[in-house]
Amino acid sequence: MKNKILIVEDDKDFVLILKTKFESEGFAVTTAPNGQEGIACVQKEIPDIVLTDVLMTGMDGVEMAKKIREYDKNVPIVFLTNLKNTEHTAQVEESADFEYLIKSDISISDIVKRIKEKLSLK
């Protein structure tokens, strides 16, 4: 049984990089370009984990995560962003089972590693 991951990200290049990498690692990948579509995908696909950008046009990642938590308390949500804003980080860290990764501090291989770790804990 393949692990299902939902990637919510508005940068098309970054989506392609992540999708290629996760598929090569044996994941079933669904992608969405913003928060609204992300929520729809969570309801339809029921992924094992959500990897999302924070700053996106339309609904942003933090808002989407809050909406997802309203009906799904369990699916792990990992934020992946360029933001290094401490206020913003704090906002996410306050809520349980969210993880926060900074794009510039982590390689693609490390992202996969962290996601796998997160899933094996389940």
Next chain:
Amino acid sequence: MTLELGITLLILVSILALGLLVYFNNKNSSTNRWFAATTFMMTVWMASNFLENYLSSFNLASFFLRLDFASAAILVCFWIFFCLNFPQPENFLSIKKKFVFILSAIFFAILSFSDLIIKNINIDNRISFDVGILFALYAFFIVINIFGGYGYLIWKYRKYNSIEIQRTQILYVLLGFLIFGSVATVTNLFLQSMLPVALFRMGIYSAIFVAGFTAYAIVKKKLFGIKVVLTALLVVVIASLLMVDTLLLTKNLSLQIFKGVGVVLFMIFGYALIKSVIKEIEQKEKMRGMAIEIDKAYRVEKKANEELTELDKVKNQFLMQTQHDLRSPLGVIRGYCDLLISGTMGKQSAKTIDVLQRIQMVAEDKIRDVNNFLDVAQFRLGKGVVSLKPGVGLVALINEVINAEKLKARQNSIYLKFETAESEVLISADREKLKASIFNIVDNAIKYTKSGGVSVGLQPDIHNRKNVLITIKDTGIGIPKDKLATMFEGQFMRTAQAQKTAEGKGIGLYLSGQIIKMHNGKVWVESEGEGKGSAFYIELPL
């Protein structure tokens, strides 16, 4: 009848005197001129209004009735001009409009002597008449101008700042004219034929409010600037009366001398009084000027503060956007390299991988430059960018830095090692920022080391374990003694003198210094001199 005559005369004279006083106080002021003109027309209107009911000759009574209507048309015209010039002259109406306006007032004034406005005048019992075909139009002209003037003054009143004296001046003058105009319109224009003569006179009597409120404003609120004149006038009148009494009415010489001394004393007293009034006015003027200045300064500062807050918001948005826009493409370049190097897109040759690693390294360096730059921007803009959290492992953190820089060291053919006896040392830190600051120092050491290498060490204070010391020693080009002190100052921070002696080290070391300071730590560098390597020390509290 005598009482009515007396009251009317009193009001008439006081209004006329008020107008003359205001006019002669400053003939050049259009405000004063229009006030005098308005009060003069008021007296004409009041006199004719009184006489039309007082005289028993039909011809004279009907003449004054028509003059009553004619003068009212001119009066409202002057009233509007007064409003336009009070408290300061303003060009609210164009000359063309003013001309049309004056013409229409004259038009109604002339028509008052025809049967178009009033006709069939009768003085059998009391004066009465029938309205002419243009009466409604005439009434409309009168009412619209009276109330238009009120509206305009109210509008001006609201425009003035609450502490400006003009506002109070407008208030008093407006009140006086408001009472007079409203009463006169109701009693004399609309209820003319219905009211008994005694009540009908209310229109004339209400003019006393104009005199009263204006006089009050003159004395208390320095309207038309004639408080001094009023005082002087009083002093002169009393002095003259005393002099007449002394010189003409007193026959006894010794009594004359006695009274003469009294007159002189009074004149000295009067002079002192006038002087004190002038001084008082000057003082108040000064105080008011200061109050207005303070108020203005306060407003300016308030506005500046609001603008700053707004600017701060824009600045933060700008920083966020810049972070996003600069880092995103670099992250993408690094990500694609990652895919290719890790073989996700198929196996690559060793040469390709080497090139990809170089591309990736450039991208990573640039990402760090961008991070440093933005952090510096945030520091310089006074935004708190460091948030300390307990439980940050220094050994793991330094290992991450070493791993990230290993490749660069290998490509420069130098060694990079980390040696410590500790398994882990936990401190309170902002992990990302501290990592960036240590990274900058290690990266700097690698950059300036051509042979040998860089060794990083970590040891807690042996004596009391209050601090932990991180050392970064290299065998590089070293640092001249005179430059050691300025190593952690950004070039942009240096004085012109220091810029001549120290060569620019970019923003990396400056930022490292700032971050370590915000961790309540110390950072310094030692070197035996050029070519003899250098040692960087970071001391952080445990």
